[in-house]
Amino acid sequence: MSTNSPFRLLHVGLGNRGRMWSEVMDKRSDVVPSGYVDVSPERLALFEESHLGVPIFTELSMALAETQSDAVLLVTPPDGHLDQARLVFGAGLPLLSEKPLTLDMAEGVEIVRMAADANLPLMVGLNFRYLPVSRKIKEMVSQETVGAPGFGLFAYLRNRDGMQPWLNKYPLTMQHPMMLEQSIHHLDLIRYCYGREVEKVSCRTWNPSWSMYRHDANVSCLLTLEGGLEVNYIGTWTGGWNQMQFQWRTDCADGVIVQRQLFEDLAYARTKDEALTDIALPDFKAFYDDTDALLTSFISHVRTGSELECSGLDHLRTLGLCFAAIESSETGKAVIMDEFYARHDIGS
Numbered sequence: 001m002s003t004n005s006p007f008r009l010l011h012v013g014l015g016n017r018g019r020m021w022s023e024v025m026d027k028r029s030d031v032v033p034s035g036y037v038d039v040s041p042e043r044l045a046l047f048e049e050s051h052l053g054v055p056i057f058t059e060l061s062m063a064l065a066e067t068q069s070d071a072v073l074l075v076t077p078p079d080g081h082l083d084q085a086r087l088v089f090g091a092g093l094p095l096l097s098e099k100p101l102t103l104d105m106a107e108g109v110e111i112v113r114m115a116a117d118a119n120l121p122l123m124v125g126l127n128f129r130y131l132p133v134s135r136k137i138k139e140m141v142s143q144e145t146v147g148a149p150g151f152g153l154f155a156y157l158r159n160r161d162g163m164q165p166w167l168n169k170y171p172l173t174m175q176h177p178m179m180l181e182q183s184i185h186h187l188d189l190i191r192y193c194y195g196r197e198v199e200k201v202s203c204r205t206w207n208p209s210w211s212m213y214r215h216d217a218n219v220s221c222l223l224t225l226e227g228g229l230e231v232n233y234i235g236t237w238t239g240g241w242n243q244m245q246f247q248w249r250t251d252c253a254d255g256v257i258v259q260r261q262l263f264e265d266l267a268y269a270r271t272k273d274e275a276l277t278d279i280a281l282p283d284f285k286a287f288y289d290d291t292d293a294l295l296t297s298f299i300s301h302v303r304t305g306s307e308l309e310c311s312g313l314d315h316l317r318t319l320g321l322c323f324a325a326i327e328s329s330e331t332g333k334a335v336i337m338d339e340f341y342a343r344h345d346i347g348s
């Protein structure tokens with residue numbers, strides 16, 4: 001594969017998130033769709049109209065056989081990822097899969113093992129790691145800009161109307177929609193930005209009486225991270241107010257770092273400061289520019305062997321944290337992550 005020719009990505013899944021991915025790819029001259037795959041002929045027809053000449057398929061196996069691709073992008077609901085990943089690795093192609101990798105721990109471990117056995121890259125779409133605000137928090141924590149971090153509060157309070165036509169519908173009926181579709185990003189950011197692993201999790205998940213979701217739309221966790229960093233996490237898709245409220249505050253020995261809005265708005269204060277000081281961040285379009293950066297990183301790995309970021313193996317630690325939290329909620333006991341990872345054969 002010449003590094004001058006466009007990277008050929010077989011795009012599987014053309015729903016809500018698939019449309020965003022397509023917009024990201026359309027803006028680039030170094031990436032082309034080698035084909036579109038979706039089980040829905042209506043969705044394929046929409047893409048066919050706007051992308052003349054790109055072949056369309058209702059079956060992944062057919063698309064793998066009939067296109068020349070450098071990698072596969074999987075933007076399908078997670079319950080199909082295991083079978084799809086098996087086909088992709090069977091065809092000898094690298095895989096960039098949307099999160100969550102699976103809805104089952106053993107299936108996630110199996111996909112990562114398949115990638116390792118085939119010696120093929122597997123990246124998972126943790127795009128929010130690429131937001132400038134996430135990068136800046138990571139930098140400030142690692143450089144101890146306001147001292148060593150001691151504890152954090154992460155609150156994501158949203159009333160998400162899952163009936164909106166542009167939103168995916170399977171979260172309305174799946175088990176643990178909040179944890180596996182949304183909190184997974186937040187728990188991943190906590191691991192990523194703090195640059196340390198979770199040692200212990202206590203959790204409660206539940207579903208408020210007015211929830212439109214069939215299963216738990218609320219998650220509350222107490223996380224103990226390496227070095228004694230304690231984090232309180234609360235997330236809901238079923239808040240009592242349509243206005244989104246978000247705060248991620250990290251208390252450190254000499255001050256605080258506060259993200260005041262989802263995806264942006266970072267500030268800090270030293271202990272005796274009377275007010276927070278804003279931190280300038282570059283303009284950024286969330287869901288797009290972060291996805292673009294993730295894609296750049298993936299292509300770079302496939303083409304040049306640069307570091308594989310958001311690897312499947314790394315994702316198992318975040319996915320594992322989600323399932324450990326669910327286990328904690330079910331048993332009423334804290335879960336020690338090393339024990340959980342060992343029980344599920346998850347290495348580092």
Ligand SMILES: NC(=O)c1ccc[n+]([C@@H]2O[C@H](COP(=O)([O-])OP(=O)(O)OC[C@H]3O[C@@H](n4cnc5c(N)ncnc54)[C@H](O)[C@@H]3O)[C@@H](O)[C@H]2O)c1
Pocket residue numbers: 012013014015016017018037038039040043058060075076077078080098099100125126127167168169170181287
């Ligand atoms: N990283 C992010 O910021 C982000 C944001 C939204 C969604 N997502 C993730 O993206 C994935 C897809 O979510 P969505 O919102 O696009 O869902 P969606 O339901 O809107 O779209 C899924 C698409 O996959 C198609 N599909 C289903 N089974 C298929 C199969 N076997 N083969 C081919 N196509 C198939 C469906 O017809 C549909 O068009 C999920 O894993 C979700 O968690 C990630």
